[in-house]
Amino acid sequence: MTGFEPAAAGLAAAAAAVEEVLAALPEPGDRSPGQRAEAAAAFDGVRALRVRFLDAHVEEVYDRLTDGRATRLRLDALVEAAGERFPWLVPGAALLAGERGRAQGAKEGREIDQGIFLRAVLRSDVAGPHLLDAMLHPTPRALALLPEFQRSGVFASESVHLERRDGVARLTLCRDDCLNAEDERQVDDMETAVDLALLDPSVRAGLLRGGPMSHPRYRGRRVFSAGINLKSLHAGEISLVGFLLRRELGYLSKIYRGVRTDACWHSPRTEKPWVAAVDTFAIGGGTQVLLVFDHVLAAADSYLSLPAAAEGIVPGAGNLRLARFAGPRLSRQVILGGRRVWAAEPEARTLVDEVVPPELLDAAIERALDRFTADGEAVVANRRMLNLAEEPPEAFRRYLAEFALQQALRLYGADVVAKSGRFAGGAR
Template identity: 25%
Template sequence: MKKKYRNITVNIADKIGMLNFNRPEQLNAMNQEMMNEIIDAIKTINANEEVLVAIVQGEGRAFMAGADIKEYGNQSPEEFRSFQERGLELYSAIENAPKPWIAAVNGFALGGGFEIALACDIILASEAAKMGLPEVFLSLVPGGGGTQRLIQKIGINRAKEVLFTGGQYPAKVFHAWGIVNHVYPEEAFKAEVKHFAQKLTRRSPEAIKQLKKLAQLSLSSIPFEQKIEEEGKAVTALFFGDEAKKAIQDFIDKS
């Protein structure tokens, strides 16, 4: 039975799971209810074996303009701690998913919205998109891993600039800095995102799962030799699997 949500929509078709933020009047700002729905949807998509690739995007002019400040600013200490803990669960559910997640950034991706994009494996952006972490304007810092993921992706000096200024950066700047994978014209954005996702659905799901795991492992503090060992285990397991055997034989037969 298809689940009903108030603040998001979920659609699954052609091996692609689409999670859409749907509070356009609030620029998809995230309140507690919306956060809970997003976490539930991510887990549902991750558990669906028919879904090979997931996309998260926003309705209207924004991907997500961060937390709903009206609710966020009035939280009790207990509510604040719960909101932060659930936020970390959200980002982790994307980052540690067994399948690739694509952030389709169509407009503003600020604060927690940008942190969601940073947790994704691929960021595709419209030419109209603007991204940033403006928490400094509220005398705050990002609380969903934004500082650490940003530094991992663009280096400490550029990350400090983004964090210290709190500015909104055009997609083309972040593309040049290596955060955004591709920038597309507004009129072609949805079609290009779908085309990119469809391309990934034609790749081996098990190989993609292992590649994502190994890529994340590269950021860990374990010794380099152990990382190479894990890579060796992955390729060995895949090599002796039925999927690789068939793919290799098909390649040989076509040669």
């Protein structure tokens, strides 16, 4: 096995040679088919070297970035530190700045190298658990807002409105102009809201529901979520680290596994039960969210879908979790075939716990919350054991490792660029 320093020097030289090739070519969006093939061949060569280097040295790289794992770095801080210290391994700030502001189809695809790096980190039995643990800690934003939330019981942001009432943290998705389609702003707001709900000791359970829309097609109606914001994706504003991976390792993981608080000796995380209520539809990421909730209600006229094949991307951890609920056949019909599952269908009962007429949904939500808060400690202990049995952390980590690279590759697929452009013109 080649030592770290000689292997690093060889990789640095190869990375510099690739940059010389790219510098001689037009901008990515202006290249001919032959020039695109030349750039792809250059990237393929150096990326193969990166994979081999990380196979041998990822734990040493991670230890150098985290002071031997004495420092916790979240995803964004980790890739930023790697780009600064090892720019031949992970793109540095200057290269990423060159991508920023470009449409997805006009980018060089530097995030693929972040995917290679993060796959190796997450695959490591040493580095991977350390990174997952770092992502379960409260965000600095949430810690700064916590005293005011405990006093007022309200947190209002661009994407989410959080109100504590009767021991329940009621999260309302409020991107009324875009049918609660998710972008990086919403992911940050959601993680902040989830942290606040989990950190406030007076909160016994959480509720997530979509708010009324101003969108012309659904004006005045509640909508749960239209999934990923395809306009933002087409515009190049959906990032691998800040959206796709932070979403899975941030607020979704915290809903499922709790927030790291070290509050007591017998549990390092604070966990609470969560209820979700679906109005109108839960598309794509909206359905992914439901798979980490303890109890899901749906209006009888609503539907769920994961249009992964239509969009061209991987639906987060949906591939890991959906079959656990719906079985392998229905999962393939939904993910590969684009099937919508209407709440009124018998098959929907594998994905939702209660289906009620829209006018009765409010009352059904309150009954469900009463059940989950009546036996709080027993509910928390049993949900923890259920989640551990159904999705061991190691299984989740192995899945996310491969997801990091496959989703990075999908982001820059020609089909994804074309499809996101078509979808971006309207609301589904």
